[in-house]
Amino acid sequence: MMRRHWIMPALNILLLLIGLAFIFPVFYSVMTSLRAPGYGLSADIIPDSFYWGNYARLWSYGRFPRYILNSIIDALGGALLTCIAAAPAAYALARLHFKGRDPILWLILGMMMIPGLTNLIPLYKLASDLKLLSTYTIMILVFGAYGVPLGVWIMKGFFESIPRELEEAAAIDGATPFQTFLRIVVPISAPGLTATFLINFVYNWNNFITPLILISKTIMKTATVGLFDFQHALEGNQDELLAAACVVIMVPAIALFVTLRRYFLQGMIEGAVKG
Amino acid sequence: MYVVTEKTRARGWTRIFQQRSNQLYPYFLLAPALVLIGAVSLYPTLYSFYLALTSVRKGVMVFVGLDNFATILASRQFWHSLQLTLIFGAFYITLTMLISFILALIFNRGLSLGGLCMTLIFIPWVLSEITSGVMWRWMFYRDYGVLQRLIGPLFGNVTLIATPAGAMGIVTAASVWRSTAFTMLLLLAGLQTIPKEVYEAASIDGATKWQAFWKVTWPLLRPTTLVTVVFLSIQVVNAVGMFLAITEGGPGNATEVLPLHMYREAIQYFHFGYGAALSVIMFLINAVLAVVYIRALRSESVWS
Numbered sequence: 218m219m220r221r222h223w224i225m226p227a228l229n230i231l232l233l234l235i236g237l238a239f240i241f242p243v244f245y246s247v248m249t250s251l252r253a254p255g256y257g258l259s260a261d262i263i264p265d266s267f268y269w270g271n272y273a274r275l276w277s278y279g280r281f282p283r284y285i286l287n288s289i290i291d292a293l294g295g296a297l298l299t300c301i302a303a304a305p306a307a308y309a310l311a312r313l314h315f316k317g318r319d320p321i322l323w324l325i326l327g328m329m330m331i332p333g334l335t336n337l338i339p340l341y342k343l344a345s346d347l348k349l350l351s352t353y354t355i356m357i358l359v360f361g362a363y364g365v366p367l368g369v370w371i372m373k374g375f376f377e378s379i380p381r382e383l384e385e386a387a388a389i390d391g392a393t394p395f396q397t398f399l400r401i402v403v404p405i406s407a408p409g410l411t412a413t414f415l416i417n418f419v420y421n422w423n424n425f426i427t428p429l430i431l432i433s434k435t436i437m438k439t440a441t442v443g444l445f446d447f448q449h450a451l452e453g454n455q456d457e458l459l460a461a462a463c464v465v466i467m468v469p470a471i472a473l474f475v476t477l478r479r480y481f482l483q484g485m486i487e488g489a490v491k492g
Numbered sequence: 493m494y495v496v497t498e499k500t501r502a503r504g505w506t507r508i509f510q511q512r513s514n515q516l517y518p519y520f521l522l523a524p525a526l527v528l529i530g531a532v533s534l535y536p537t538l539y540s541f542y543l544a545l546t547s548v549r550k551g552v553m554v555f556v557g558l559d560n561f562a563t564i565l566a567s568r569q570f571w572h573s574l575q576l577t578l579i580f581g582a583f584y585i586t587l588t589m590l591i592s593f594i595l596a597l598i599f600n601r602g603l604s605l606g607g608l609c610m611t612l613i614f615i616p617w618v619l620s621e622i623t624s625g626v627m628w629r630w631m632f633y634r635d636y637g638v639l640q641r642l643i644g645p646l647f648g649n650v651t652l653i654a655t656p657a658g659a660m661g662i663v664t665a666a667s668v669w670r671s672t673a674f675t676m677l678l679l680l681a682g683l684q685t686i687p688k689e690v691y692e693a694a695s696i697d698g699a700t701k702w703q704a705f706w707k708v709t710w711p712l713l714r715p716t717t718l719v720t721v722v723f724l725s726i727q728v729v730n731a732v733g734m735f736l737a738i739t740e741g742g743p744g745n746a747t748e749v750l751p752l753h754m755y756r757e758a759i760q761y762f763h764f765g766y767g768a769a770l771s772v773i774m775f776l777i778n779a780v781l782a783v784v785y786i787r788a789l790r791s792e793s794v795w796s
Contacts, residue, residue: 225603225604228601228603232599232603232606233605236609239615239616239669239673240612243619243627245630249630258635258636259636260636260638302524302525305521305524305525306521306522306526309521309522313517313518313521315515315518318518321526323786324529325525325529327782328533330726330778330781330786331775331779333532334771335772335774335775336532336533336540336771336775337771338540338543338754338759338771339539339540340536341759342764343539358528358532359532362531362532363532363533365525395517398521422620423620425622425736425737426733441623444620444626445622445737448622448737452626456630463623463626467620471618473618474611475611478611481614482614485674485677486677486681
């Protein structure tokens with residue numbers, strides 16, 4: 218084994234190089250966003266001097282600030298709605314025995330496996346009939362619903378890990394089941410709720426195809442749909458501005474992931490492999 | 493049976509009242525989730541089955557039976573799109589599995605830089621498809637693209653994104669780049685459930701590392717692999733974001749995969765009945781895959 222001393226350092230270096238290669242596109246857009254107007258794409262990766270003005274230009278370009286605001290409202294509203302709907306449902310499925318429990322569990326698991334893409338067309342038609350296209354209402358409802366299956370799965374796993382004695386003690390003290398749920402179960406499930414909220418917030422923030430289909434009014438577009446328009450308008454002539462928009466959209470998701478990584482990883486594993 | 497109710501000694505009508513409300517209590521907790529899923533997922537899915545049987549003729553929606561499905565099956569674009577989806581799927585799944593598997597084996601050794609590198613590799617996964625698309629287009633931009641300059645010379649200096657195979661290759665690479673971390677995490681979770689004792693036993697029996705891999709790791713990881721492949725297949729059937737962001741189906745219709753074909757027909761040309769029929773077909777493919785997925789999780793999974 219002695220002669221294999223070099224293996225671990227070598228693997229570390231290899232892994233670090235792979236990691237750096239993975240984030241190269243991100244690095245490249247940050248660098249591009251720091252080029253002076255008109256100097257967009259270049260074969261040199263790092264610019265000679267850093268020009269920060271593109272972020273100020275972005276502030277007054279098109280309706281970019283409004284797109285960001287819309288993204289925040291839709292993503293935040295959707296993730297909150299998911300938490301509010303998923304937590305009680307997960308509790309019922311984790312703790313209570315009732316008629317129809319198994320079919321409901323299968324339904325939710327099935328919904329988790331099937332992406333929402335195939336019902337976007339009927340959803341577009343329904344939203345259009347109900348005059349809900351291009352509204353916060355439809356986006357929050359749809360994002361909220363999309364998150365429910367994964368949210369139920371994460372929270373269910375969490376509730377199952379809480380000892381029953383806590384709830385029994387609360388009941389003996391005279392708390393109703395719902396009070397027990399709100400005052401005892403929900404507070405100790407904060408990590409599960411945080412994971413549910415964070416994962417869904419980032420999914421919603423990044424979602425591109427859903428708002429592309431359900432939003433047609435410019436003023437209601439999300440940042441991702443706005444970026445799609447910018448791509449058509451700016452690529453090849455103002456790439457530095459397009460890059461700045463990319464960076465502004467990427468930063469919140471990356472920052473949340475890097476600082477709160479364990480919530481993301483735990484929640485995702487829960488959702489994908491604990492059938 | 494709700495444990496708490498057994499312990500509260502209510503009598504007479506209060507007891508009956510409590511039992512009633514306790515019977516309804518689970519449904520009360522489930523209601524918000526079920527209403528949301530019903531309104532946004534279930535009802536639209538059923539509605540798409542109905543829409544698929546209709547068509548708009550002279551501004552009026554009429555019932556046309558299975559006409560849309562007949563049109564789809566007779567359409568060259570449908571078969572072309574299906575073929576593209578299968579080609580994309582074959583390369584995307586093989587490459588993602590291969591890279592993720594190697595990475596999972598490396599991460600499983602518990603390297604000192606493991607945490608940092610895991611974060612780096614996961615970053616593409618927290619990016620939007622459209623941001624990823626913009627960035628990958630840049631890397632293959634005709635004159636300045638970093639990867640175009642690197643790889644272009646190998647293919648006679650053609651602008652890769654402008655050729656059918658090149659465009660498909662770029663979207664595939666970008667999709668693999670985005671999916672690798674998550675797939676790796678699934679495989680790593682599988683690897684970590686294999687007890688160390690099994691390897692110790694194998695090495696006592698005189699197995700080499702190579703033998704230990706093929707005789708221990710691989711068979712024990714097969715259920716995880718199956719689950720992961722089905723998971724990726726579902727991604728393939730629904731892959732539309734990266735195609736829209738990188739090629740928009742082009743050049744020509746060389747990358748117009750099935751979901752993109754559906755999007756174009758329904759949203760750009762307003763052929764709702766035809767688009768809905770396509771989405772019904774895709775839903776059925778998804779449903780079959782979901783059943784396989786759940787079965788794989790339930791019956792073979794080392795976690796359950």
